Amino acid sequence: MHIRKIxxxxxxxxxxxxxxxxxxxxxxxxxxxxHDGPRGVVATASYEARRFGVHSAQSAARxxxxxxxxxxxxxxxxxxxxxxxxxxxxxRQYTDLVEPLSIDEAFLDVSHLPCATQAAREIKxxxxxxxxxxxxAGVSVxxxxxxxxxxxxxxNGLFVIKPKQVEAFVAKLPVEKFFGIGKxxxxxxxxxxIYTGADLRQKSxxxxxxxxxxxxxAYFGYARGIDExxxxxxxxxxxxxxxxxxxADTDDLSFLRRELAQLAHKTWLRAQRMxxxxxxxxxxxxxxxxxxxxxxxxxxxxxxxxxxxxxAGENLLLHKTNLSRQKARLLGLTLSNPPAPPLPGRQLxxxx
Numbered sequence: 021m022h023i024r025k026i027x028x029x030x031x032x033x034x035x036x037x038x039x040x041x042x043x044x045x046x047x048x049x050x051x052x053x054x055h056d057g058p059r060g061v062v063a064t065a066s067y068e069a070r071r072f073g074v075h076s077a078q079s080a081a082r083x084x085x086x087x088x089x090x091x092x093x094x095x096x097x098x099x100x101x102x103x104x105x106x107x108x109x110x111x112r113q114y115t116d117l118v119e120p121l122s123i124d125e126a127f128l129d130v131s132h133l134p135c136a137t138q139a140a141r142e143i144k145x146x147x148x149x150x151x152x153x154x155x156x157a158g159v160s161v162x163x164x165x166x167x168x169x170x171x172x173x174x175x176n177g178l179f180v181i182k183p184k185q186v187e188a189f190v191a192k193l194p195v196e197k198f199f200g201i202g203k204x205x206x207x208x209x210x211x212x213x214i215y216t217g218a219d220l221r222q223k224s225x226x227x228x229x230x231x232x233x234x235x236x237x238a239y240f241g242y243a244r245g246i247d248e249x250x251x252x253x254x255x256x257x258x259x260x261x262x263x264x265x266x267x268a269d270t271d272d273l274s275f276l277r278r279e280l281a282q283l284a285h286k287t288w289l290r291a292q293r294m295x296x297x298x299x300x301x302x303x304x305x306x307x308x309x310x311x312x313x314x315x316x317x318x319x320x321x322x323x324x325x326x327x328x329x330x331x332a333g334e335n336l337l338l339h340k341t342n343l344s345r346q347k348a349r350l351l352g353l354t355l356s357n358p359p360a361p362p363l364p365g366r367q368l369x370x371x372x
């Protein structure tokens with residue numbers, strides 16, 4: 021039987037690490053890359069800041085409350101892209117099957133090589149020699165497991181899940197660690213008595229799809245360590261977005277606008293990482309009764325700034341929805357409709 025060998029490489033606190041590399045005064049100090057303002061959001065936090073609970077997509081106000089000595093640095097996307105190109109050149113020394121997930125993360129299919137672990141070790145070393153930055157690597161038989169593995173020994177880690185270890189590893193894995201299972205889905209699983217992969221494996225595929233829709237098919241496979249997705253070089257996508265399910269249903273417009281600002285920032289950052297531009301903004305709103313609506317607006321030219329994108333999203337929220345009807349439980353924002361043909365020399369990569 022042919023066994024795939026998949027490596028997942030994830031740069032450690034990439035934006036913040038670049039800033040600390042280039043400015044010795046920042047080394048060893050809590051750093052956040054992002055906008056420090058009333059509606060600012062953290063893009064990346066250094067590991068020194070993460071010890072205080074600071075993390076990406078967090079509001080600047082919350083981050084500073086957790087870590088008063090936090091140093092905010094505005095992002096330098098051109099620098100990050102240049103470093104990313106150096107790293108991808110290293111990947112292609114080992115395989116042509118490279119699927120970038122974002123500017124700082126990628127899957128590599130190295131099934132043709134005799135030892136995937138040795139390849140991952142060499143790639144990490146070359147990244148450090150070339151950029152003076154560390155990366156964490158996960159090695160396993162599929163994308164799901166390789167991605168989980170790369171998180172196990174961060175920062176600067178290397179973790180391997182061998183074929184004979186898959187069943188036992190997945191059985192003990194908390195459901196929150198599985199791909200596509202976020203906080204809200206995990207809570208729903210907990211209410212059903214599902215806490216680990218072993219618990220998840222006790223559920224039939226029919227039961228999982230009945231409870232979780234089409235995602236249930238993937239969960240059924242994941243519980244068995246199965247992920248058939250291939251590594252797809254330069255896979256193109258036609259949209260990028262973000263959404264959030266609230267802990268409690270709400271019709272508080274101020275809260276919703278703050279949430280929308282965070283979603284716009286997260287989406288815009290992902291779009292920059294993916295070299296993606298779009299002309300259409302789509303607002304997704306799910307009400308307390310689970311009825312879902314989407315509202316879109318298309319413009320003649322791609323959005324030129326995050327502020328323009330947010331303004332368009334706010335317009336849809338304020339004028340194209342009816343929050344007097346009932347409270348909202350989920351809000352989402354998507355950028356789509358890239359210009360055709362794509363901008364010269366650019367590729368569209370999916371972000372996680």
